Amino acid sequence: MNSFLSIISITLMYSAPLIFSALGGVISERSGVINIGIEGMMVTGAFWATFTCCFTNNPWLGFLIGGISGSLLALFHAIASVFLKADQTISGVALNLIGPGLAFFFCGLLFDGKTATNPITNKLPKIFGNNNFISEFMGVLNVDITVVIALILTFVIWFFLYKTKWGLRVRAIGEHPVAADALGINVLKLRALCVIVSGFLAGLGGSSVTLTISSQFNQTSISGQGFIALAALIFGKWTPFGAYFACLFFGFSQALAINFGGYNFISPTLLSCLPYFFTLLALMFVGKSVSPKSNGIPYKKA
Amino acid sequence: MLSRISSKFAVQMREIEKSFGFQKILNSFNIDVEKGSIHAVLGENGAGKTTLMNILYGICKADSGKIFLNGKLVNIKNSRIAIKNKIGMVHQHFMLIENFTVLENIILGNEITKKFGILDIKKARYQILEISNKYKLNVDLDAKIENISVGMQQRVEILKSLYRGADILILDEPTAVLTPNETIDLISTAKEFASENKTVVIITHKLNEIKSSSDVCTIIKAGKNIDTLNIRSTSQEELATKMVGRTFALAVEKNRTKAEFGETVLKIKNLNVENKKGILAVKNLSFKIRAGEILGLAGVDGNGQKELVEAIICGIKSKSGSIEICGKQIQNTSVQNVIKNGVSIVHEDRKKLGLILDFTVAENSIFSTYNLKLFSNKGILNMKAIHSFAEKLIENYNIKPQKCSEYLTKNLSGGNQQKIIIAREIASNPKLLIVVQPTRGLDISAALYVEKILMKERNKGKAILLVSFELDEIIKLSDTITVIYNGSIIKAFTQNNFSKNEIGVLMAGGGRTENYSKDA
DSSP, X not given: OHHHHHHHHHHHHHHHHHHHHHHHHHXXXXXXXXXXXXXXXXXXXXXXXXXXXXXXOOHHHHHHHHHXXXXXXXXXXXXXIIISOOOHHHHXXXXXXXXXXXXXXXXXXXXXXXXXXXXXXXXXXXXXXXXXXXXXXXXXXXXXXXHHHHHHHHHHHHHHHHHBHHHHHHHHHHHOHHHHHHTTOOHHHHHHHHHHHHHHHHHHHHHHIIIIIISSOOTTTSSSHHHHHHHHHHHTTTOHHHHHHHHHHHHHHHHHHHHHHTTOSSOHHHHTTHHHHHHHHHHHHSOSOOOOTTTTOOOOOO | OOOOOOTTEEEEEEEEEEEETTEEEEEEEXXXXXXXXXXXXXXXXXXXXXXXXXXXXXXXXXXXXXXXXXXXXXXXXXXXXXXXXXXXXXOXXXXXXXXXXXXXXXXXXXXXXXXXXXXXXXXXXXXHHHHHHHTTOOOOTTSBGGGSOHHHHHHHHHHHHHHTTOSEEEEESTTTTOOHHHHHHHXXXXXXXXXXXXXXXXXXXXXHHHHXXXXXXXXXXXXXXXXXXXXXXXXXXXXXXXXXXXXXXXSOOOOOOOOOOXXXXXXXXXXXXXXXXXXXXXXXXXXXXXXXXXXXXXXXXXXXXXXXXXXXXXXSOEEEEEEEETTEEOTTSOHHHHHHTTEEXXXXXXXXXXXXXXXXXXXXXXXXXXXXXXXEETTEEOHHHHHHHHHHHHHHTTOSSTTOTTSBGGGSOHHHHHHHHHHXXXXXXXXXXXXXXXXXXXXXXXXXXXXXXXXXXXXTTOEEEEEESOHHHHHHHOSEXXXXXXXXEEEEEETTBOOHHHHHHHHTTOSOOXXXXXXX
16 A cells, blocks of 8 residues: 555656656647757756755745746747757757756856755755654655646646637647738747747756755756656647646656665666656557647748 | 729739749739729739739738838738738638637637637637628538538638638639639629628639629739739630730640540449548549540549549558459559559649659659669669650650750749659550649640640540549540549539539539449
């Protein structure tokens, strides 16, 4: 029973950062801009969030700064791939190199040449607070606040995309930007905004790793979560709730890896590959996915 | 000839110039469109009609020139300004988002909202229904665009403009995709619209429709306004002559030898084919084509023509039934095998399926025959032989510019590109030639040339399957006219015994459900 609950708890814990980032991917790719750079934005967000938290001891401020730093990095992606019509994949890959590069450069600069920050003393709170007086059962379910925020955000973004006029426009420019333009919608501006919002969400995703799980930023804090989030976005067919459940699935595979890691009958190193293996597997069986029609194609006016 | 700038006119354009690169598309173009009129802009492909209207709608910007709306100078920088000035445009290739609903497509960019930008679907629905009832534009607001007919898609496009309060409606080649009856409905909607002192501009290259729909016609040729004529006092021949720039006989000499059909070349029996979505697109279809016969398949786009053709050339699998070429079953084999059995095809989309535009004319001319010893030996191409072969085709088919075998194919005009494909396919000496929309996008002279070639091949004893969405073309060329609707052949007519009206009704699905396949 306990291990069952702990699997649920770990699933939620590891999926929360993925959900933020995958939602970012949904926004960006629904508007027609492929965002391979999520990983780089997550690293950026994770570093600046930890840095802020180290010096102000305020995890909420760190969370916000993490998001903002992610959106600043995304700004490059927006300029290059939306306004300058650069290849979106190349631009995204560049971000994946620049993001960590800058993060570790500043990390060295600000933390005496180390490749890790100091550990933070004040993490983001859990839903029932940080006290230990609650029962063991409740203790297992006392998940990070980010788990709840991620769920709320999923709903908000679903509502935004399908129930508001802005969402309608975002979906339109990702499908048929020429038609949207002919109706007077400013495709470039809206796409750029979506990319920036996407960076903000990926930044939050990165922050939530260090502010809830690892409490320190180092080279292994973000190791492929950005790409898993991308996979989740595709697995979830570019919809907010699809992405949400795909992230839960990948979080679950992580939980399995951690849970079986205790038994020693499979090498823990192999087990830690499990989430990545599941990612591959999921993408193989997702079938013909229905990406937004103009996803990845820079929009040029005639 | 030019009128003074006045509010009597909905649109007046003055000295419009536009070039793409070194190519001058519009050359100090002037036009006056009177309020409350239906004004046709007639011109061949590439004459600049669509560019002109795109400038009016703010999709592209003129290099110089002025536009006056209702007597006032307006700088139409983008579509938003055009919409604000009550201009609406229905593009030739619809600007609809396939996986959005009809309603979403109509409101996009001009949404009715409650607080915080939340969509007010109910109110929008009410408003749209009001307009659609008034102009009898019947649409299903909740259907997705990908699931509705082309005719309904066009009505959605018109509703989009009317929903935005358009007073000037631009229709770019509106009848290209419609059945004859839908065309009549469209014209009556346009007339209703014009009767409210609103204005319709129709861009077209179809002469016969102008007569029934328009009041005034401006003829555009090579970016210049050749003349503006009152439709009622002008004959079709006169219009054609002005459009092409030389005297022109509209009636094609059929040059049809007496119908003496040979053996059966293509025989299709009880064919069933599924489309990409797994829905039966060709249903229990049977027909045959004999040597020396052109069989025309009339029908609106999307009634199974594509799947039928793909199944014949084994591009997709047939579910059941048989396809025989000269008695040999070929269904569900390979494209290679179909070619080997003497089938050639001229695809509808020449740029995507017929040619590789970045290859030379010579390379394109051997696509189905590169395996012949003559052109390649042990896998190495014999460029000399290929070039002399290409030059021969270029000469025989009068492909311009002369001696263009080294040119990149994309640098040739659409008509000449089409000639390359037809020349190539005929050169492989097929028993069965399949042509899909062979004159689409060609100007009158090129289209006539293509039709003449087809007739010539027919007279030589080839079996030809002609698939076209243009009923006039089918009627002009075919020995046997069949009507396909919803995946089945509804009825067949012979060349000297048909009624155009009846075909039109059948194409729209208004036919008796008599199954033609029984007597095939």
